[in-house]
Amino acid sequence: MNYDVIICGAGPAGSTCGRLLARRGLKVLILDKARFPRYKPCGGGLTGKALGELEPGWEKLSEDSTREVIFYHRQERPINIVYQQPVIRMVGREKLDAWLLEQAAAAGATIRDGYRVTAVAETATGVTIYGEDGSIFQGDFLVGADGARSLVRKSLPFNTGTAAGVTLECEIPVDEGVLAEYRGRVHLSYGGIPAGYGWIFPKGDHLSVGIGSFTRQVKGLQRYFQDFCRGMGLKIPEGIRCRGAVIPAASGKAGTLHTGRAVLAGDAAGLVDPFSGEGIYYALRSGRLAAEAISAALAGQGGLEDYTKKIHAEVLPSLHYAWRIARVVYALTPVVHRLVAANPEVARRLVDVLFGGDTYEDLWQYLTGRYAIFRLAR
Structure with a gap:
């Protein structure tokens, strides 16, 4: 069968792109090897920027509203930052992704989940x-x-030019008494794993607990995970399965994301925050930009090179500054933690960037204007 656009992958990037293209009256096919809803290793935190890319209705997916962020160094020396309004919403990725895919189907896209693609070919015409x-x-x-x-x-x-890291995550069921202690709080611990951190996110009836590193050279991921849980006072029940995943990490130099007839979006394009590992916003945003570029190309009003140009202009600058900050933080975690403990404004600005609308460029300018360890990394 012939389609105007074929999308491989039904995650946030693919579903968003498919929904927007189908609404323009285009014949769209979305393929994914998994059957939806499906489990996806992910902390499942929706930042303010990500929420801005979603359509109304996401509220029903929210399993927790976080107003407090707690930073640790090696599971010790907590730094608490409290907000009056939620800074992040917690969702299950299986529910979020299924909801986004349902929106694409409702817009008119054809969905083939449980379909494994084995080869892809491109010519000058399709x-x-x-x-x-x-x-x-x-x-x-x-x-x-x-x-x-x-x-x-x-x-x-x-x-x-995408590098890659690794993550390990599991969902731990806990009783309501324990869960109540974690409601409304995000726990982030740096320094316990090379070039990465551990997290605890509260969900509906469980905790999302995981660790991630932005280097694939890290060995003994399971050991780091167990050390993190032990240090945070968490016990992993027998039979709980932890799942790993590869995470791309952009440096702000993503290269060329188009060919004559194809574009890359989301994780496939390496569009993941190299400091926090957050990828949902970048998937949603790149899916939208891909739909705009393809629509224009089909109307004879531009080429797919416009997509790469927009990603370079609107997305990569922030990721580049995130990468520069990450290099310092992960190389000098004890020093940075002491710096943050001594100056709560640094922590608040960091949270505003991670979960709010502030930019990494603003944070970089703030840090390099005040601290030598960041100026030396220019």
Whole structure:
């Protein structure tokens, strides 16, 4: 069958792109190897920027509203930052992603979940998708939104400079008495794992607990996870399964994210915050920008190079400054933690960037204007 646009990957980037294209009257096919709803290793925190990209109705997905962020160094020396208004909303990724995919279907996109793509080909006039079951789909344009291990990225001549890290996450059921102690609070502990941190996020009837590192060279992830839980006073019940995932980490130099007939979005494009690991906002944003570029190309009003240009202009500058800050923080975590403890304004500005609307560039200018350890990293 022929489509105007084929999208590989039904996560936030793919579903957002598919919804917006279908609403413009285009014939859209969304493919994903998983059947939805499906589990996704992720802390599931929606920042203010991410909420701004969602349509009304997300409120029903919220499982907790966080007003307090607590930073630790190696699970010790907590620094509490309290807000009057929520700074982050907690959701289950299986529910969020299913909701976004339902919106795409309601807009008119064709959904084929449980469909494994085995090969992708591109010509000057279109793209061809080959499935494990022998089926073939053809389209005018392709969106690779198929995650950090993107088959689309590997198959076509993109020029991306994405590094990768690893994460391990599990959902721990706890009774209401224990859960009440965590409600409204995010716990972030730095220094316990190289180039990364551990987190505890409260959800509906459980805690999302995980660790992540922005270097794949880290060894013994399970040991780091157990040390983190032990230090935070958490016991992992028998039979609880922890799941790992690869996370891309942009440096602000994502390269070329388009070919003649295809673009990359979300994790496939490496659009993940290299300091916090947050990727939902960048998936939603890049899915929207991909839809705009493809719509213009189909109308003869531009080419896919406009998508790469917009990502470079509107997304990458922030990620570049996040990468610069991350280099300092993860190399000198004890020093930075003491600095933050001595100056709560630094912590508040950091939270405003991580979960609010402030930019990493503003934070970088603030830090380099006051602290030598950041000026030396320029």
